[in-house]
Amino acid sequence: MKKTLLFTLALAAICIMPSCKKDPAPNNNGQGEQPTDTIPIGNDTIPVVTDKFFFGDATNMIVTLYDSIMEFDENGCPFIFDLNGDGIDDIKIETNYDGPMAIGEHQTLSLFCLNQYTEILADTVAKESYSHRDTLTLENNGWIITTHRYILSTCDKIAEDDPINTTNVFEVFANDHDDSFGIDDHFQSGNAVLFRETCEYSLSNSNGSNQTVSVDYSKVIYTCWNFPTDEGKYIGFRINQHGNPRYGWLKIKLIPSAWSSKVVNTKILETAIQK
Numbered sequence: 001m002k003k004t005l006l007f008t009l010a011l012a013a014i015c016i017m018p019s020c021k022k023d024p025a026p027n028n029n030g031q032g033e034q035p036t037d038t039i040p041i042g043n044d045t046i047p048v049v050t051d052k053f054f055f056g057d058a059t060n061m062i063v064t065l066y067d068s069i070m071e072f073d074e075n076g077c078p079f080i081f082d083l084n085g086d087g088i089d090d091i092k093i094e095t096n097y098d099g100p101m102a103i104g105e106h107q108t109l110s111l112f113c114l115n116q117y118t119e120i121l122a123d124t125v126a127k128e129s130y131s132h133r134d135t136l137t138l139e140n141n142g143w144i145i146t147t148h149r150y151i152l153s154t155c156d157k158i159a160e161d162d163p164i165n166t167t168n169v170f171e172v173f174a175n176d177h178d179d180s181f182g183i184d185d186h187f188q189s190g191n192a193v194l195f196r197e198t199c200e201y202s203l204s205n206s207n208g209s210n211q212t213v214s215v216d217y218s219k220v221i222y223t224c225w226n227f228p229t230d231e232g233k234y235i236g237f238r239i240n241q242h243g244n245p246r247y248g249w250l251k252i253k254l255i256p257s258a259w260s261s262k263v264v265n266t267k268i269l270e271t272a273i274q275k
Contacts, residue, residue, distance in 0.1 A: 023079075023080055023081075024066045024068035024079055024081070024268045025066070025068060026064050026065060026066060027065050027066055027067040027068075046244055047244055047245070047246050047274045047275065050182075051182050051183045051184070052180055052181075052182040052183075053180065053181055053182055053247055053274075054178050054179070054180050054181075055175050055176065055177055055178065055179050055180075055181065055234040055236070055249055055251075056177040056178060056234070056251075057178070058272065060274060060275050061248065061272045061273065061274055061275065062272065062273050062274075062275055063270060063271070063272045064270060064271050064272070065269070065270045066268040066269060066270060066271070067267075067269075068267070068268045069255075069265050069266065069267045069268075070093070070095060070265065070266040070267075070268075071257075071265050072095060072107055072257045072259070072260075072263040072264055072265050073095075073263075074095060075095060075096050075097055076094075076096070078092045078093060078094035078095075079092065079093040079094075079266070079268055080092050080114075081250070081271060083118070083237065083239060083248060083271060083273050084239050084241070084246060084273055086241070088114075088115055088117075089114045089115070090113070090114055090115060090117075090118040090237075090239060091111065091112065091113060091114060091118060091120070091237065091250065092111070092112040092114055093109070093110070093111050093112075093194070093252070093266060093268075094109070094110055094112065095107060095108070095109045095110075095266065096108055096110070099199065104201070106196070106197040106198075106199050107195070107196070107197040107262075107263045107264070108193060108195070108196050108197070109193070109194045109195040109196075109227075109254070109264065109266060110191060110192065110193050110194060111172055111191065111192050111194055111235070112191045113189040113190060113191065116189065117239050117240055117241040118189060118237060118238075118239050119187035119188055119189045119237065119238045119239075119240065120172055120187060120188065120189070120190075120192070120235060120236065120237045120238075121172070121173050121175070121181055121185055121186070121187055121235065121236030121237065121238075122170060122171055122172045122173060122186070122187075122188050122190065122192055123170075123171060123173075123186045123188060124168050124169070124170050124171075124188075125168070125169055125170075125171045126166050126167070126168055126169075127154070127166070127167055127168075127169045127171075127225060128154075128164055128165065128166055128167075129152055129153060129154045129164075129165045129167065129225075130152070130153050130156065130157045130158070130162045130163070130164060130165070131150070131151075131152055131162060131163050131165060132149070132150070132151040132152075132153070132157070132158040132159055132162045133148075133149065133150050133151075134149050134159070135147065135148050135149070136149065142211055143211045143212065143213055144211065144212045144213070145212075145213045145215065146212070146213070146214050146215065147202075147215040147217055148214070148215065148216050148217065149217045149218075149219075150216075150217070150218045150219075151218075151219045151220075151221070152165075152219070152220045152221065153221040153224075154221055154222055154223060154224040154225045155221060155223055155224040169193075169225060170188075170190050170191070170192045170193075171192065171225075172192045172194060172227065172235055173235070173236070174227055174228050174233040174234075174235070175233060175234040175235070175236060175249075176233070176234070177234070179234070181236045181247070182247070183245075183247075185236070187236070187237070187238045193225075194226070194227040194254070195222075195226045195227055195229075195254060195264055196222035196225070196226060197222070197262045197263050198219070198220065198221050198222060198223065198262055199218075199219065199220045199222075200218070200219040200220075201217075201218055201219075202215055202216065202217040202218070203215070203216045204216070226254075227254055228254070229254040229255065229256055229264055230253070230254070230255065230256065231253065232251055232252070232253045232269050233251070233252060233253070234249045234250070234251050235249060235250045235251075235252065236248075236249050237249065237250065239273070246273055246274040247273075247274050248271065248272045248273035248274055249271070249272050250268070250270075250271050251268075251269040251270045251271070251272075252266060252267065252268055252269060253266075253267040253269060254266055254267075255267055
């Protein structure tokens with residue numbers, strides 16, 4: 001655990017260097033356009049009028065292709081997007097690590113709206129999780145080991161009588177190719193967690209005089225609240241500037257790391273914005 005923490009801190013220190021600011025490099029190969037100067041400040045152009053779009057449909061869209069990956073350990077090295085080319089950053093995707101020093105730090109991947117004009121296809125959703133507590137006792141070479149377990153799961157109950165918790169979560173919707181979106185959908189400016197690493201740790205105390213060990217074991221499983229992994233998904237957005245809203249999307253893929261399946265790398269596949 002100490003090795004993991006030192007590894008993370010070392011990489012975080014490296015990322016303080018200016019080169020860590022990641023403005024993803026386009027990889028269009030002649031297949032798309034850069035949105036530079038699409039919306040000149042003070043002289044806005046009028047977007048093509050439509051009330052419905054389909055993810056992946058490039059009709060009347062400026063599409064920029066990418067092949068950029070942010071590794072799970074690039075703490076402080078976010079992806080930053082100026083989606084409409086007006087010189088103002090709109091969206092940031094960032095990985096970071098946090099947690100008590102005693103149990104080590106864990107990955108959180110977040111998306112941020114960086115200005116008042118940018119909104120994402122998202123909403124505050126009531127989500128359920130389940131709390132499980134039990135005590136397990138076993139004997140090993142004359143020692144009595146008692147484990148007090150606490151497990152919080154966003155997926156399933158462990159026991160039928162596990163209590164249900166309800167939490168309001170600001171959720172970014174993960175969309176598929178050809179899913180539709182438009183002016184009647186809910187767009188909101190805010191910051192959202194895309195992925196949390198499952199947190200698992202134990203603390204123990206032993207008593208040699210009576211040969212007993214007491215273990216407090218905790219685990220928090222975020223899997224069912226996380227953005228999908230191992231498949232490209234679309235995140236819709238709207239930039240409502242100068243009274244002329246433009247719609248578009250980011251296409252991203254969260255890839256479990258070969259180093260640990262509990263953390264993810266983030267791959268940017270494309271962005272698109274309405275002409």
